[in-house]
Amino acid sequence: MLFKVEMDVNVPTGYDPDRFEELKAAEKARFQELQRAGTWRHIWRVVGQYSNVSIFDVPSNAELHDILIGLPLYPFMDIRVTALCRHPSSLHEDDR
Template identity: 60%
Template sequence: MLFHVRMDVHLPRDLPAGERDAILAREKAYSQELQRSGEWRHIWRIAGAYANVSIFDVADNARLHEILSGLPLFPFMTIAVMPLLRHPSAIRDDDT
């Protein structure tokens, strides 16, 4: 199943720099592992915001929830999820 996910990050200003850096390093490693596996298909930054739009290709809602709640930045995020379906006018076979 494909999902469009917007993630807005809201790190506390008083978060110690060392703790912030450790969380960000874990986040990067975790997300890149999921990208290599193919479950996190695309990620784009949103200009002017500490946010991204991502496309996930996962087995079901439960797997998406598991991935998102496992993000080290999850406690600091506002997340919006939209399930996606193939459009009948789509011409690419590899976007399912």
């Protein structure tokens, strides 16, 4: 199942910058692990914001939920999820 996931990161003012750098490094490592597995298929930065738009390919809503709440930066995120399905005019066979 494909999902569009919009993530906005909101770090509290005064949050420990060293701890935040650690969390960002852990987030990047987890993202790259999921990307290599084919789960986190695409990611785009939103210009001028600490936000991204991503495409996930997971077998269920529950698995996506578990992935998202397990992200190191999850406590600082506002997340919006939209389920997607293949458009009949798409030329890409991997758009399941």
